[in-house]
Amino acid sequence: xxxxxxxxxxxxxxxxxxxxxxxxxxxxxxxxxxxxxxxxxxxxxxxxxxxxxxxxxxxxxxxxxxxxxxxxxxxxxxxxxxxxxxxxxxxxxxxxxxxxxxxxxxxxxxxxxxxxxxxxxxxxxxxxxxxxxxxxxxxxxxxxxxxxxxxxxxxxxxxxxxxxxxxxxxxxxxxxxxxxxxxxxxxxxxxxxxxxxxxxxxxxxxxxxxxxxxxxxxxxxxxxxxxxxxxxxxxxxxxxxxxxxxxxxxxxxxxxxxxx
Amino acid sequence: xxxxxxxxxxxxxxxxxxxxxxxxxxxxxxxxxxxxxxxxxxxxxxxxxxxxxxxxxxxxxxxxxxxxxxxxxxxxxxxxxxxxxxxxxxxxxxxxxxxxxxxxxxxxxxxxxxxxxxxxxxxxxxxxxxxxxxxxxxxxxxxxxxxxxxxxxxxxxxxxxxxxxxxxxxxxxxxxxxxxxxxxxxxxxxxxxxxxxxxxxxxxxxxxxxxxxxxxxxxxxxxxxxxxxxxxxxxxxxxxxxxxxxxxxxxxxxxxxxxxxxxxxxxxxxxxxxxxxxxxxxxxxxxxxxxxxxxxxxxxxxxxxxxxxxxxxxxxxxxxxxxxxxxxxxxxxxxxxxxxxxxxxxxxxxxxxxxxxxxxxxxxxxxxxxxxxxxxxxxxxxxxxxxxxxxxxxxxxxxxxxxxxxxxxxxxxxxxxxxxxxxxxxxxxxxxxxxxxxxxxxxxx
Numbered sequence: 001x002x003x004x005x006x007x008x009x010x011x012x013x014x015x016x017x018x019x020x021x022x023x024x025x026x027x028x029x030x031x032x033x034x035x036x037x038x039x040x041x042x043x044x045x046x047x048x049x050x051x052x053x054x055x056x057x058x059x060x061x062x063x064x065x066x067x068x069x070x071x072x073x074x075x076x077x078x079x080x081x082x083x084x085x086x087x088x089x090x091x092x093x094x095x096x097x098x099x100x101x102x103x104x105x106x107x108x109x110x111x112x113x114x115x116x117x118x119x120x121x122x123x124x125x126x127x128x129x130x131x132x133x134x135x136x137x138x139x140x141x142x143x144x145x146x147x148x149x150x151x152x153x154x155x156x157x158x159x160x161x162x163x164x165x166x167x168x169x170x171x172x173x174x175x176x177x178x179x180x181x182x183x184x185x186x187x188x189x190x191x192x193x194x195x196x197x198x199x200x201x202x203x204x205x206x207x208x209x210x211x212x213x214x215x216x217x218x219x220x221x222x223x224x225x226x227x228x229x230x231x232x233x234x235x236x237x238x239x240x241x242x243x244x245x246x247x248x249x250x251x252x253x254x255x256x257x258x259x260x
Numbered sequence: 261x262x263x264x265x266x267x268x269x270x271x272x273x274x275x276x277x278x279x280x281x282x283x284x285x286x287x288x289x290x291x292x293x294x295x296x297x298x299x300x301x302x303x304x305x306x307x308x309x310x311x312x313x314x315x316x317x318x319x320x321x322x323x324x325x326x327x328x329x330x331x332x333x334x335x336x337x338x339x340x341x342x343x344x345x346x347x348x349x350x351x352x353x354x355x356x357x358x359x360x361x362x363x364x365x366x367x368x369x370x371x372x373x374x375x376x377x378x379x380x381x382x383x384x385x386x387x388x389x390x391x392x393x394x395x396x397x398x399x400x401x402x403x404x405x406x407x408x409x410x411x412x413x414x415x416x417x418x419x420x421x422x423x424x425x426x427x428x429x430x431x432x433x434x435x436x437x438x439x440x441x442x443x444x445x446x447x448x449x450x451x452x453x454x455x456x457x458x459x460x461x462x463x464x465x466x467x468x469x470x471x472x473x474x475x476x477x478x479x480x481x482x483x484x485x486x487x488x489x490x491x492x493x494x495x496x497x498x499x500x501x502x503x504x505x506x507x508x509x510x511x512x513x514x515x516x517x518x519x520x521x522x523x524x525x526x527x528x529x530x531x532x533x534x535x536x537x538x539x540x541x542x543x544x545x546x547x548x549x550x551x552x553x554x555x556x557x558x559x560x561x562x563x564x565x566x567x568x569x570x571x572x573x574x575x576x577x578x579x580x581x582x583x584x585x586x587x588x589x590x591x592x593x594x595x596x597x598x599x600x601x602x603x604x605x606x607x608x609x610x611x612x613x614x615x616x617x618x619x620x621x622x623x624x625x626x627x628x629x630x631x632x633x634x635x636x637x638x639x640x641x642x643x644x645x646x647x648x649x650x651x652x653x654x655x656x657x658x659x660x661x662x663x664x665x666x667x668x669x670x671x672x673x674x675x676x677x678x679x680x681x682x683x684x685x686x687x688x689x690x691x692x693x694x695x696x697x698x699x700x701x702x703x704x705x
């Protein structure tokens with residue numbers, strides 16, 4: 001798979017239009033790597049001039065900050081900002097709402113000012129500009145798809161429309177869960193919960209949320225966050241619905257529909 | 261001087277003075293919080309206040325309580341006109357001072373107040389039923405047991421008595437006017453023509469003697485005044501203070517994206533020093549530098565004044581808790597309890613400081629004595645509580661500040677998170693993967 005790094009680009013004296021911030025999940029988690037690859041396919045297909053940082057990328061520090069460790073967060077942030085500023089990065093796309101939120105909202109105060117967009121916003125823009133066509137596709141036509149709002153994309157940053165408009169571009173039937181958009185229920189992974197056992201309770205949050213999704217009778221649960229993807233996939237397994245309900249990222253849906 | 265004028269002035273002055281003293285105490289308590297700049301973007305702030313507090317925008321995501329609440333709210337605001345007249349009449353020993361000068365507009369205004377009062381009466385009964393008969397889950401959770409439930413019911417009962425006073429006052433005066441005995445114009449008979457009291461007045465009070473009617477009318481009038489002054493002075497002790505603080509609290513809302521957590525500048529300077537190759541590690545500290553502040557919050561005085569204003573603004577409706585994913589799934593965390601605890605602790609600290617001097621320490625703290633670690637670690641930082649609050653309270657920022665203290669000052673971190681943090685420090689990812697392998701996915705099938 002052709003993935004240019006910033007270091008390669010610089011050696012060739014080139015400067016890409018946009019940096020793809022892959023994130024830790026997108027780099028290391030087997031499920032999330034598929035999302036990363038789907039997005040790269042889309043970017044390559046649309047001939048977007050992009051690059052990744054590769055081994056120069058490091059955790060944004062988001063989980064450290066949410067866990068209350070501002071030291072670890074700021075160490076990470078400042079190291080990343082040094083790298084990003086050295087490459088004179090202006091624009092960043094990422095498939096992880098946690099990276100998106102931290103880069104967009106929390107880096108500016110530490111000297112990292114970039115235009116940061118979520119991959120659903122970028123794909124929507126590519127389709128709107130006619131760079132990516134889905135006419136031939138029919139793989140999701142008429143299928144019921146529900147969208148789970150990632151907290152750090154929706155409530156945290158008010159992005160609700162881009163992923164939904166993409167689902168509609170698939171000719172699919174968008175069905176909403178009873179708790180959606182500003183009232184969307186968390187998958188249970190935010191605030192560093194992804195990396196610990198839940199506190200004592202009577203139910204796992206991801207199971208509660210998966211029940212919302214199953215109630216819609218959707219065949220696909222679409223997400224826009226690697227953590228949500230993990231939590232919803234686990235929820236579907238727990239409900240023994242793997243055969244009938246798929247959990248897919250918006251990038252995967254689009255790449256699939258565009259037959260990439 | 262007329263004895264009734266004297267009595268009125270004493271009662272009203274005492275009521276207003278005691279209220280002012282309590283407001284001063286609350287102001288003092290809120291100012292115990294840390295500084296925070298919230299004076300920028302005045303237009304946007306004003307707009308937020310008009311939409312959210314004045315316009316009740318966020319209430320309408322739950323239409324039934326929103327409509328009931330709207331009835332009470334509008335009735336409360338409009339009734340202030342009648343209250344104004346009561347004060348004018350009381351001081352000048354007049355009777356319905358505004359009627360002669362306002363004429364038809366007076367009839368219209370009081371009629372409007374009466375219709376809204378009927379709606380408010382129905383809404384109050386409905387609210388009592390929702391709390392005590394239907395037992396709505398969010399109004400009957402653990403943290404509501406005891407005083408909070410009594411407080412809520414007491415306010416509703418206050419409101420019922422107040423409304424009964426208004427209708428007694430207007431209803432008896434109507435019958436008196438019909439008999440030519442109203443103090444408004446003795447000797448002439450007529451009707452005030454108010455929408456509700458001109459109908460129910462004769463229905464309820466026709467059998468009363470004129471003397472009894474005069475007494476009942478005064479009971480209504482003085483009762484109204486006593487209820488208003490009592491209510492005013494009850495407010496500072498009650499969760500009902502939101503009727504005043506909702507306005508400043510929404511004006512000073514956080515206008516940033518909800519996902520943005522505050523940057524800790526004290527940490528920034530230390531991290532910069534660590535990363536600066538020219539920094540002298542043995543340099544003597546700047547003698548003029550302020551004493552190092554605590555990282556995060558252990559007690560309410562480590563929170564910002566806005567967090568503390570939030571606590572006084574909270575009316576314990578529980579929308580936050582009913583939308584909290586942790587609470588929904590049976591965890592200990594309740595964002596409403598975070599706000600209630602913050603207020604209770606602040607009241608306690610304020611009393612202590614006023615009694616025993618500014619530096620008094622009772623050995624207690626918000627973290628530990630009021631809020632437990634288990635509650636804090638259940639939060640997913642999803643912002644549902646922040647989004648739900650009809651008066652823009654932010655429980656999440658308190659949770660995060662308490663977490664910061666736990667982690668940075670006391671190293672009390674759940675063990676799995678210690679692993680995650682170590683991994684980030686060692687290899688730049690929350691899991692144990694080498695940074696050099698970050699691009700391996702590109703070569704995998």
